[in-house]
Amino acid sequence: MKRIVMAAAGLATSFALPALAEDIKVGLMLPYSGTYASLGNDIEAGFRLGLDTYGADTGVTFDILTEDTEAKPPVALGKAKKLILQDRVDVLSGIVSSGVLGAMRDLIHGSEVPLIVANAGNDEATGEACSPWITRLSFSNGQVNRPMGTWLHEQGVGKVYTLAPDYAAGRQMIDAFTASFTDAGGEIVGQQFTPFGKTQDFGPYLAKAQASGADAVYVFYAGGEAISFVKQYDSFGLKADLPLYGAGFLTSPLYVNAEGPAAEGVIAALHYVPTIENDANAAFTTAFMAETGRLPSEYSVQGYDAARALVEAVKSGATDRASLGAALRKVSFDGPRGKLSIDPVTNNLIQPIYVYETVAGDDGLTQKVLATLPASADPANGCELAPVSN
């Protein structure tokens, strides 16, 4: 229905401005099954809302083709080939898993189809394996955690114990935190990487953290592991003496209610929470609530901004793969997350990071923003992109 309305809107404006009437085919690649299905659905809801909100007055019809990546690299690679070769999409978006992004990189780079990354945060994608065709509108693992090391030390925390699942993202998140925390003068008294996806009981690790003599614990966990971790941390009564900090996925609004009171008082850093105060966010949260009946998460805003970036690129005159790819590298706008721009050196998003505390609100848990840490570009890490041409 919405597509018809939008097509009609596009048709109506196309009479007025016939030169602008275009069809942009968007391939949206997200996991709709498996562990990350809830993330996929959240990103799609944001993406469609973004196109509805900003795309209506462009005179262009956006045709969305969705494909289920199952968060598995071989599956995603097959689907990407189908979208690029058979459906001949103008632009790809989505990608939740870093593994999938890594597997698709060479295909994207070789076939010269622009990809707007709407989640996957592996540092390499906008570092040593960067590509002018890959533009990231979500975050990088390092970006979310780096400012937190400095901030935490400024709060008077001297000794920290870190925990994270033992896989690439877990290590990148913790490494970025560790580097900035020790640079600021802090001390890491212990580090533990738990078997990824196999750890049911965090009890053994929590007892070690408790015995380490740390002032605080800094962790990265997401999804089911985050819920188990936060609940178990609270059940051992550690929160009082050993405050819990982390990358904000730990208490994401998407599943914080499954953590319940155990999440209260946890302080974490993230690129978006629904309680950020600005006009764009107010409009976004209201529209998202009306559409889905719940508050948006960081995943929904990534979808929303990915769609917005596409619309901005189209508005600047881009019509095909090549021009979209070039235009996407130059987008910048004020969105729900604040001022966003693309770093010309790496094609990663430059955005502020928010430190928030999970507190009890009138209806369930809510996020209280404690600090806004200024936006900074990631180090290039060997990425050498040609300067943006005009």
Place this chain on the structure above:
Amino acid sequence: MTSDLGFWTLQALNALQLSMLLFLLSIGLTVIFGLMHFVNLAHGSLYAVGAYAGAAAAAVGGFWMGLFVAPVAVAGMGVLLYSGLIKRMRRSGPMAQVLVTFGLIFVLLDLTRIFWGDLPLAIEKPGFLSGRVALLGIEYPAYRLFVIALGLAIFTGLAWVLGQTQVGAMIRAGVDNDAMAACLGINVERLFFTVFCVGCALAGLAGVVAAPLLSVTPDMGLQILIPTLIVIVIGGLGSLKGAIAGSLIYGFVQTFGAVLAPQLASVLIYALLAAVLVIRPMGLFPAKG
């Protein structure tokens, strides 16, 4: 490494807690296998269904309602599975059985997603179990002690039923030699059916008991399946003693492995499994001599 005694007490309790959770799951699986020679790979999915059914009931009537509803609901599902699928598969050989129950994992996974969605659910602990108890010089979460106590109670109950009652004698006879047991006038089919349903109920119970500790997600059944299989292979198929021994070994190796040799934590248990398979291929306490 710390020499504080409290630290080690705490870790021992952690190990015991994990063992009891695995015991609740593995006992059902191992007895079903021992008696029926039927590998039910979907046992982990029944655990997930138990957690979801428990979460749904707990949202209405609190934790205790969930604790009651989950085993009943999963036992009910066991009835359906047995009469609809497993009874037919009884004579079709292990490979077909493994494939069918493997397929069942994915069917149940998607059914839970369709019914309850992708977002994780939660069960709140009842008030008096949400605090901590001072014990042996340390403070330990009351709910974890409850899990340990429940596991021990179920173990004692099953040991009594299997060792002292007539039904227990019939089950042991069936495990030893089902053809001979049938000749002696035992209705082996009915026995199979009962044992299967009790095994399912225990899987459901394990699911709802685990829910307040972990999170209720669609893939929780897949995550627990491998540990459960390791437990019954180490312990020996078909025996209660094997299930409790396997669970304790798994719990203690996993917990103390994570403490003493964290880099090896994820391979340690597999190394042990391989060692057991080489030295005692039937497991430590197999049901049959």
